[in-house]
Amino acid sequence: MQPTPTPNQRAWRRFRGQHRAVWATVFLGLVVLGSLLGPSLTGFDPNAGGELQYAAPTAAHWCGTDVHGRDLLTRLLVGTRISLLVGAVGAAVALVIGVIWGMTAAYVGGRVDNLMMRFVDVLYSLPNILFVMLGLITLEAFSTRYLNAHAPELVATLHLTALFVLIGAVSWLNMARIVRGQVLSLRTRPFVLASQALGAGHIRVLARQILPNILGVVIVYLSLTIPAVILYESFLSFLGRGIRPPQASLGTLIADGAAQLNPLRIRWWLVGFPAGLLASLLLALTFIGDGLRVALDPKADR
Amino acid sequence: MNFVLRRLIQVPLVALLVASLCFFLMHILPGSPFDRERAGPAAAKAAVEARYHLDKPLPVQYLYWLSDVVRGDLGPSLKYRNHSVNDILAQTLPVSFTLGWLAFGVALGVGVPLGAWAALRPGSWGDWCAAFLVLLGVCVPSFIVGPLLILIFSLKLGWFPAALWGGVSNAVLPVTALGLFFAARVARLAREGITETLRSEFIMAVRAKGAGEFRVLTRHAFRTGLLPVVSYCGPMLADLLTGSFVIETVFQIPGTGTFFINAFNNKDYTMIVGITLLYAVLLLSLNLIVDLAYAWLDPRVRHD
Numbered sequence: 001m002q003p004t005p006t007p008n009q010r011a012w013r014r015f016r017g018q019h020r021a022v023w024a025t026v027f028l029g030l031v032v033l034g035s036l037l038g039p040s041l042t043g044f045d046p047n048a049g050g051e052l053q054y055a056a057p058t059a060a061h062w063c064g065t066d067v068h069g070r071d072l073l074t075r076l077l078v079g080t081r082i083s084l085l086v087g088a089v090g091a092a093v094a095l096v097i098g099v100i101w102g103m104t105a106a107y108v109g110g111r112v113d114n115l116m117m118r119f120v121d122v123l124y125s126l127p128n129i130l131f132v133m134l135g136l137i138t139l140e141a142f143s144t145r146y147l148n149a150h151a152p153e154l155v156a157t158l159h160l161t162a163l164f165v166l167i168g169a170v171s172w173l174n175m176a177r178i179v180r181g182q183v184l185s186l187r188t189r190p191f192v193l194a195s196q197a198l199g200a201g202h203i204r205v206l207a208r209q210i211l212p213n214i215l216g217v218v219i220v221y222l223s224l225t226i227p228a229v230i231l232y233e234s235f236l237s238f239l240g241r242g243i244r245p246p247q248a249s250l251g252t253l254i255a256d257g258a259a260q261l262n263p264l265r266i267r268w269w270l271v272g273f274p275a276g277l278l279a280s281l282l283l284a285l286t287f288i289g290d291g292l293r294v295a296l297d298p299k300a301d302r
Numbered sequence: 303m304n305f306v307l308r309r310l311i312q313v314p315l316v317a318l319l320v321a322s323l324c325f326f327l328m329h330i331l332p333g334s335p336f337d338r339e340r341a342g343p344a345a346a347k348a349a350v351e352a353r354y355h356l357d358k359p360l361p362v363q364y365l366y367w368l369s370d371v372v373r374g375d376l377g378p379s380l381k382y383r384n385h386s387v388n389d390i391l392a393q394t395l396p397v398s399f400t401l402g403w404l405a406f407g408v409a410l411g412v413g414v415p416l417g418a419w420a421a422l423r424p425g426s427w428g429d430w431c432a433a434f435l436v437l438l439g440v441c442v443p444s445f446i447v448g449p450l451l452i453l454i455f456s457l458k459l460g461w462f463p464a465a466l467w468g469g470v471s472n473a474v475l476p477v478t479a480l481g482l483f484f485a486a487r488v489a490r491l492a493r494e495g496i497t498e499t500l501r502s503e504f505i506m507a508v509r510a511k512g513a514g515e516f517r518v519l520t521r522h523a524f525r526t527g528l529l530p531v532v533s534y535c536g537p538m539l540a541d542l543l544t545g546s547f548v549i550e551t552v553f554q555i556p557g558t559g560t561f562f563i564n565a566f567n568n569k570d571y572t573m574i575v576g577i578t579l580l581y582a583v584l585l586l587s588l589n590l591i592v593d594l595a596y597a598w599l600d601p602r603v604r605h606d
Contacts, residue, residue, distance in 0.1 A: 125320050125582045127544075130574070133566040134327055231443055238445045238548065239563060258449040258552075275446045282441035 014295040021291025024284035031281060035081040044071035046078040047246040057269055072253075072269065076277055079248040083230050083278070086164055086249065087285075090229035091222055093168025098175025099218060103206060105176070106183035117180065120173050128170035135166045136241055159244060167232055171225055178221055182214045216296035223289030227282045234278065250278040306594065313586045318371075321579035325367060328571040329360055354380065367575075376576035381568040387576040390561060397467055398545035398557035401476060406542050408481025409488050414531065416485070417492025418524065421500065432489045439486020448479045448552035465554040476553045480546055484538055488531055496527035525599055532599065536592040540585035544577065 005013070015021060039046055047070065065071055105116040139162045143155045186192060187210075195209050234251025236242035243249040257271030351357045355366045370377055376387035416435060419428035455475060456464040462474050499505060500523055508522050545559025558577060565573035 122316065122320055122323070125316065125585045126324065126578060127562075127581050129563075130324065130327075130578060133563075137566065137569075138330075227440070234443060235445070235548070254443075254446060258445065271446070271449065275442070278443075279441045279446075283437060286437065286440060 011295045015291050018291045018294060020287045021295075024287035024291070027280070028284045028288065031080060031277075031284075032084065035077050035084060038077040038081060039074050041077065042071060042074045044074040046070065046074045046248070072273060075248050075253060076250075076273060079250050079253050079274070080277065080281070082160075082243055082247065082249040083233060083251070083281070086167065086233040087226040087230040089164040090168040090171060090233070091225040093165055094171035094175055094225050094229070095218070095222055097169065098172035099179050099214075101172065102176040102179030102181075103183050103210065103214075106180040107187060107202070107206060107210070109187070113180075117177075120176055124173055131170050132166045132236065133241065135162060135169075156244060156247070160247075163233070163236070163242065167229055167236075171229055171232070175218070175221055175225065178217060179214055182217055183210055186210050186213055220289060220293045220296060223285065223292050227285040227289075230278075230282065230285075250274050250281070254278065309590050309593070313583070313590060317579060317582040317586055320582040321371065321575055322364070322368075324575050324578045325364060325571075326360075328575060329363070354378065371579070376579070377572040379570055379573050381565070381570040381573065387572050390573070391558065391576065391580065394545070394556060394558040394561055397555060398550075398559060399543055401473065401480065401549070401555065401557060402539070402542035402545070404473060404477040405480035405484065406539060408477055409484035409538065410531075410535075411485075412481065413485035413488025414492050414528065417489040417531075418496055418527075420489070420493045421496035421527070422519075424497075432493055435482070436486045436490045439483050439489075443548075444479055444483050444546070445548045445552060447482070448476070448549060451475045451479055452552070467553075467555045467557075472553075476549050476555060479552075480542070480549045484542070487534065487538075491530040491534055492528060495530040496523055499523050499527035502526075529596065529600055532595055533592055536588040537585065539588050540581060543584055544581045 034041060101116065101120075105113045136159075139159065143158060192205060192209050195205050200208070230250075233242055233249060234254065237249055237251030238255045240255075243252050245252070253274035254271060257267075257274060260267050260270050348357065355363050358366070367377065374388075376391070379385050379387050379390060382390065412435075416428065416432045419426070420432035423429060452464045452475065455461045462471050464475075466472055505518065505523060508518050513521075545557040545562070547559040547563045549555070550557040550560045558580075561573065562577045564570075565577070
């Protein structure tokens with residue numbers, strides 16, 4: 001007799017069965033590793049200019065060099081690190097706010113639920129670029145007034161942190177809606193009522209009964225949020241409000257490369273490599289998300 | 303009917319709430335839109351600020367603004383002197399609307415048939431096309447697709463102009479870039495919706511009573527299966543009609559989206575609030591229309 005596999009084991013088995021998702025995970029792992037090792041892997045400084053301007057890909061510079069003679073591959077790796085970091089932190093912020101907001105609204109219910117969800121609706125009808133722009137502009141005014149004089153080295157860090165938090169702070173609305181929908185249907189299930197009848201406090205019911213049951217949906221939605229957040233950062237960088245030079249993200253690299261497009265000389269590597277890397281990164285994340293969705297689908301057993 | 307009436311009253315109220323929120327957010331911001339002006343006599347700056355009521359306390363400013371807005375006047379632009387926000391919208395909105403409606407047509411015209419094909423023939427050539435388009439649309443942002451289209455069809459092949467707005471040939475590339483992005487999302491929703499519907503029991507019942515396959519699809523499967531697409535149409539149109547900043551920048555099209563983003567850099571409060579209000583009104587009204595269409599399409603939904 002084989003022991004009955006636990007739900008987690010079954011999910012893992014289903015995930016392994018999807019080759020696309022497994023390969024995407026391997027690819028993502030390699031990209032993460034490369035971006036962490038970065039400059040030490042290629043031997044170039046991502047921000048130090050060189051003699052060779054606009055060199056096409058060669059044995060020394062695998063992806064060519066940019067306008068300042070910087071090695072593009074090194075910049076790609078460092079930029080990927082920033083992009084992945086934005087994706088992770090932004091999605092984490094969205095996760096925390098969204099889950100807490102949605103769970104509270106659905107669990108408390110009634111007037112509180114109504115008020116909280118109308119708030120979400122109002123935020124929904126504002127273009128979310130509004131908040132990000134306002135936040136960044138406020139921060140800029142603050143840092144030119146105080147930080148530039150006293151602690152100029154903090155400006156870049158502060159900008160980066162604010163960018164992470166702001167992107168996360170505008171990405172939680174869908175998560176809140178989805179979590180609320182799930183919790184609404186769980187709230188009156190027998191096992192939740194039983195737990196309440198046994199005298200469990202609200203926090204305990206939420207943490208022990210409800211949270212484990214919405215975890216699957218949350219993980220799947222999280223895997224969709226990460227690429228969305230990465231894309232959003234690259235969009236902001238395209239607007240010139242994202243990562244500041246000399247730091248780079250995949251978005252700024254693409255924007256810089258696209259600015260070099262002209263009919264006379266086509267420096268394809270400047271836009272081709274970052275665009276290709278961003279696209280394959282998003283592709284891998286999408287495949288992993290799809291894989292997780294199948295693996296964690298409660299209806300998939302049987 | 304009661305439902306419709308209540309929602310109809312809600313639309314302007316929520317829109318006004320949204321715009322008021324935006325108004326106050328704007329005024330919490332540090333700095334004045336006239337900070338960048340050449341340093342003139344303080345009296346001149348005070349005169350300019352008085353002209354735009356910026357010297358009054360915030361609640362008074364709000365009342366001035368509110369009384370103008372309810373009369374349909376979004377106020378003067380703080381950046382483009384002698385132009386009101388209404389003027390600028392009157393000039394840019396027709397451009398963004400044309401671009402937006404055309405892209406909407408492309409999104410539905412390409413997305414729905416492709417999604418339906420993929421749902422009806424899983425594993426077929428059409429399914430692969432749909433999957434490819436979806437991945438392309440999700441993974442390749444429009445600021446890559448735009449320059450790429452220009453590079454290939456304008457600079458290399460010389461078929462279409464690279465930029466600017468005017469003739470039909472100007473519209474082809476931006477509409478393609480914008481439309482395909484949304485077509486990808488539409489195709490995905492259509493495929494999932496129709497696949498799901500075809501598995502449901504009422505389709506079995508319709509087939510069992512002997513309806514022809516064509517009738518099953520057009521009268522029943524599509525009607526229910528395309529509901530996700532219908533509900534996506536609201537936000538999609540609101541986004542499209544207020545202009546895409548990326549596409550308008552890449553193709554140098556004088557639309558509303560460019561003015562919106564630039565307004566942030568210029569601290570042009572009235573412009574930001576005006577366009578936000580416009581977006582909110584569009585989104586809320588479109589969502590209302592979508593909800594009504596829903597009730598009409600799906601007999602299980604009833605608004606009482």
